[in-house]
Amino acid sequence: CDWLGIMATRLNAQILKTVFGPLCKNDVVTDPTAAPADFEGKVLVAAGWKPGFSTDNDAVLLAEKYKANTVVNLSNIEKVYTDDPRKNPDAKPIDTISWADFRKIVGDEWVPGKNCPFDPIASRKAQELSLTVICAGGKNIPNIRAILDGKDYVGTTIK
Secondary structure: OHHHHHHHHHHHHHHHHHHHHHHEOOOOEOOHHHOOOOOOEOOOOEOOOOOOOOHHHHHHHHHHHOOOOEEEEEEOOOOEEOOOOOOOOOOOEEOEEOHHHHHHHHOOOOOOOOOOOOOHHHHHHHHHOOOEEEEEEOOOHHHHHHHHOOOOOOOEEEO
16 A cells, blocks of 8 residues: 555656656656755655655655755645644644644654644654745645745745
């Protein structure tokens, strides 16, 4: 089952690479430990690596390798919420949140299949690295462009 999910992330990554066109010149990274020493273009697209490692964790490993200060995490949600909006109708969307407050929401434990905007293990490492993580929806291409261009966007900034 893990491999099926990993392969789905790889297909999505190939589609995203195509959408980015000349902004993404390197191949999709499927193993963060074997990523090229440098990459060309403005965007590096990565996908699932292997069972037991979330794509969030893979992204943080790559950010550390390339000394990046920001990770853009695209998923099926537009923003992080104060609680699961499917279970709690009073959950509120969040525009900006500190790592300390975000980690109170997601907790400290990661188990495969856990449903959270950015996994707890990756969150801890991102906080240690002082990374900014932007969580946004992956289907809104103009919004993704706005993020990359440093313009106003819909999403949650964690820092």
